[in-house]
Amino acid sequence: MDVAKVSAPLGRDAECVALERVLEAARGGHGSVLVLRGEPGVGKSVLLDYAAAIATGFAVARAAGVESELELPLAGLQQLFGASLLDRAAALAPPQRDALRVAFGLLEGPVPDPFLVALAALGVLTDAADEQPLLCLVDDVQWLDKTSVQMLSFVARRLTAERLAIVFAVREPNEERVLGGLADLTLAGLNDHDARELLDSALPGGLDQQVRDRIVAETRGNPLALLELPRGLTPAELAGGFGLPQQAVAGRVEASFLRRIEALPEATQRLLFVAAAEPVGDVTLMFGALERLGIPPDAISAAETEGLISLEARVRFRHPLVRSAAYRAAPAAVRRRVHAALADATDPSVDPDRRAWHRAHATPVPDEEIAVELxxxxxxxxxxxxxxxxxxxxxxxAELTPDPGQRGTRALAAAHAKFDAGATDAAEALLTVASSCPLDELQHARVDRLRARIAFTRTRGSDTPAMLSAAARRLEPLDPELARETHLEALWAAVRSGRFARAEGVLEAADAAAASGSVRSIDLLLRGLTTRLARGYEPALPAVAYALDVFQEEGFRHENIAWCWLACQLAMDLWNDDACAAIATGLAATARDRGALGVLPFALNYSAAHQLFAGAFGVCEQLVHEADTITTATSSVPIADFAVLLAAWRGDRERTFALREAAIAGGTARGEGFAVEVGEWAVATLHLGYGEYAEAHQAAQRAYDHDGLGFNVWVLPELIEAAVRNGDTAAADLALTRLAERSSLSTTPWARGIEARSRALLAGGDDADALYREAIEQLSRSKVIVHHARAELVYGEWLRREGRRVDARVQLKSAYAALDEMGAAAFAERARRELAATGETVRKRSDDTRDELTPQEAQIARMARDGLTNAEIGAQLFLSHRTVEWHMRKILGKLGITSRRELADALPEREAELMPVP
Structure with a gap:
């Protein structure tokens, strides 16, 4: 269609230009998204129709949220896909293809991870867009089922180089900022001039000036209200200006539609209700219900003439408010009869769930048979x-269950499901229902546990460890395995809350429960953790080491994934960098394979930490960036990540302080002590790099507030160096004692090297010299390359102060080269200044004139270098293959090469030697 011949809606020129740009970008291979926001009737649906009309050369797929299908999973995505797009799933990789088919009920199989389904949806849509530019129009997103919104949000955030455009329309205001973070456009009412013109077009016979001005003012330029309200006014009101009802626009417009519906023949009113109650718009199903209700099919004519509904491939209402008005117009008894007819017309072998849903709405009284179906x-x-x-x-x-005891059981099951679905308010309300029913002791205990989990999810408050512990104790004689898992959750809440936790009696109760002889890895972790917290570091070593061995041997089973964070923390506590890196990397790979984006950000952050200490700052940045992207895409609660520490190591003062303030504010609000500690630790590292030892000492002391699990491994060495340089040897001695209590029990090069470096800082003469050399030798065999370079730096500084300038230059040159190469700017500058003090002139490295790869480009380049295809890279990074292809073109240009075969030589040699990125 010639775009020039398509008329833009009145007063919407700017909005139409925005839509044209979205289509033009997609047509040129740059995926584009736009979210239209506004109140009901403001013209969002009209603009979607305009986009469809001007989409020359595009295939168009449409879907619209329906209030009555809000709880049916993937109803929106199924509507958008239709048969033609769904057929393309056959070309997907088997895990994605099967996940999508299982999710759509077309294949039996284990529960698919929702984000693997999302990746499949991305593959289907981008594959279709490869063949022909594709425009997806999604109306009434506020009524789309939550799962479909998540899937489409995931897709929308990954459009880069696809011939795909997605335009959403969502009602505002709504309780949640649906699709937040995507490019959006909020529609206001028409200006007065356009509003009057639109109103005059609806009433060509003329309108009293005062009445017209009042309508324009009260509708605030809402186009649908301008068109519909005058239809419900009497001639006297039109002529004399008697008062219009003071309601919200949605209420006034819906009331106007209701008046028009009530003026129709009774059979037509009933037909409209049937169509409204059958939200998919299935024509066959609707006529089947009409036949059962004795409503003649030609009753639709009056509604079509009135412009309220149209019968095409599917039944379409003029506006969602027409549907809601038609549904609410029917008395309760009529609604039940219509739902019963729709249930009878629904084939139970094809769609048993929708049939059960209609049956549930058809009954006025509790019905055990229907409850079982549900x-x-x-x-x-x-x-x-x-x-x-x-x-x-x-x-x-639960609502339809006649027996009170069974009602409580079902309400409790519903509460758990609501909690798992992220609906904590609804879960709490159902717990109230369950509690009012006769429950057995195990069910009461499960109610307590879920209440505590809800509380921790909402606030991560200091009282939640005690709540979880109480629930665990109540569960002990009833379900010992669940009790032990709950004790572990209580300890998790206490450890993560850290300085904010109020956990009296929590450890003692968990310690007693851990005495079970069970050999599940979860139970072994509980035993190791309680021993570590209750009896100290040394007594816990055998139990913790054994738990980690079993955990790694079992692999990343479903029940283990939730506890990988604890396994990583315990591995760090043992100075076992190999185990921690293996767990984090393995978890990341497993999470990628399963599309488990809820877990993946944690795995990526632990992997990022090890890449940071391996001196691979670019890899670390890429992993942290990917974790943040996934967290944003999944609308998850932000996690305390290592971006702030990376900024500190790079010497980026402004970014470090900004991220530290955000970490402390967020961590304090959530009651997450770990976030506060990371922020302070990062600032201590920043000040050490700049040689600001008093400030570093203060920050390190704030970070080391208590004996945090695994945390002293990182902070105590910084505290020791800062205290020594600040002249506070007493504080340094105390910190060294705490460090040696742990490091002396380990044989890993990491532990031995850090302890030797820390002792050297407090020693003198030959003892110091020997300790520095031991530190450098040990750390050279570890994965913590940054601390090896810093050991050379402090040794070189000591040698210079001892007057051994020649020896100092050897150490300082090596330290400077390593720190400068990895991008530790402040520490590198500290080494350069020390070299200058020995009489050695060192030039600052000039900026590389070649464009640097972004973190994501660097990751893609490494994967391509290792032989992965675009499709394989896309599957691992949750990108479309066209986006990967687009990135590859940029990568080759930036590196000044022409083919993937040259990547091995073009990428920095140091990155090529790093352990594989998950």
Whole structure:
């Protein structure tokens, strides 16, 4: 269609230009997204129609959220895909293809991870866009099921080099900022001039000036209100200006539609209700219900003439408010009869879940048979990864259960499902229902546990460890395995809360429960952790080491993934950098394979820490960036990451302080002590790099607030160096004692080297010289390359002060070269100044004139260097293959090469030697 011949909606020139730009970008191979926001009737749907009309050369796929399907998983995505797009799933990699088919109920299989389904959705849409530019229009997102919103949000945030455009329309205001972070455009009402013109077009016979001005003012330029309100006014109101009802625009517009519906023949009103209650718009199903209700099919004519509904491939209402007005117009008894007819017309072998849903709305009284059907629907939804739908089915099942005891059981199951789906308010309300029913002691204990988990999820407050511990104690005689897992959750809450935790009795209760002889890795971790916290570092070594061995041998099973953070923390506590790196890397790889984006950010951050200490700052930045991107895309709670520490090592003062303030504010608000400690640790490192030892000493003391699990491994060496340089040998001696209590029990090069370096700082003469040499030798065999370079730096500084300038230059040159190469700017400058003091002239490295790769480009380049195809890279990084291809073109240009075969030589040699990036 010629765009020039498509008329822009009145008063929406700027919005139309924005839509044209979205299409033009997609047509040129630059995926584009736009979210239209605004109140009901402001013209969002009209603009979607305009986009469809001007999308010359595009395939167009459409979907619209429906309030009654809000709880049905993937209803929106299925509507958008239709048969033609779904057929493309056959070309996906088997894990993605099967995940999508299981999620859509087309294949039996284990519960697919929702983000593996999202990756499949991305593959389907980008594959279609390869063949022909694709425009996806999604209306009424506020009524789209949560799972579909997550999937489409995931896709929208990964459009880079695809011929794909997505335009969403979402009602504002709404409780959540749906699709936050995407490019958006908020629609206001029309200006007065355009509003009057639109109103005049709806009433060509003329309108009293005062009435017209009042309508324009009260509708605030809302186009649908301007068109609909006058239809409900009497001639006297139009002529004399008697008062219009003072309601919200949505209410006034819906009331106007309601008046028009009530003026239709009764059979047509009933037909509209049937169509409204059958949200998919299935024509066959609607006519099947009409037949059962004795409503003639030609009753639709009056509604079509009135412009309220149209019968095409699917039934379409003129506006969602027409649907809601039609649904609410029917008395409760009529609603039940219509839902019953729709249930009878629905084939139970094809769509048992929608049939059960209609049956549930058709009954006015509790019905055990329907409740059982809803339970079965919940089970099917859960097997497809539709936890939101499972929760909705279980909630309705509880409402329809006649037996009080069974009602409590189902309400408790629904509460757990709501919690797993992220609906904590609804979960808490269902717990209240369950508590009012006769429950057995185990169920009461499970209620307590879920209340505590909800509290921790909401606030991570200092009281939640005690709440979880109390629930665990209540569970002990009833479900010992669940009790031990709950004790571990209580300790997790206490450890992460750190300085904010109020955990009296929590450790003692967990310690007693850990005496079980179970050999599950979760139980072994509990035993190791309680021993470490209750009896100290040395007594815990055998139990912790054994737990880590079993954990790694078992691999990354579903139940283990949730505790990988603890395994990494315990490995750090043992100075076992090999185990920690292996767990973090293995978890990241497993999470990628499964599309487990809820877990992946944690794995990426632990991997980032090890890449940072391996001196691979670029790799670290890429991993942290990817973790942040996934957290944003999944709307997850931000995690305390290592971006602040990376900034500190790079000597970026402004960024370090900004990230530190954010970490402390967020950590304090959430009650997460770890975030506060990381922020202070980073500032201590920054000041050490700049030689600001008094400030570094203060920050390190703030970071080392208590004996944090695994944390003293990192902070105590910084505290010792800062205290020594600041002249506070007493503080340094105390910190060294604490460090040696742990490091002396380890044989790893990391532990031995850090202890030797720390002792050397407090020693003198030959003892210091021998200790510095031992530190450098040990750390050279570890993965903590940055600390090897810093050992050379402090040794060189000591040698210069001892007057051994020639020897000092050897150490300082090596330190400077390593620190400068990895990008530790402040420490490198400290080494350069020391070299200058020995009489050695060292030039600052000039900026590389070649464009640097971004973190994501560097990651893609390394994967391509290792032989992965674009499709394989895309699958691991949750990108489309076209986006990877686009990045590869930029990478080759920046590196000044023409083919992937040259990547091995073009990438820095140091990066080529690093351990594989997960």
């Amino acid at each position: 339970e079965q629907s919940a089970s099917r939804a859960r097997s497809r990864g539709g936890m939101t739908a499972a929760a909705a089915f279980l909630e309705r099942a």
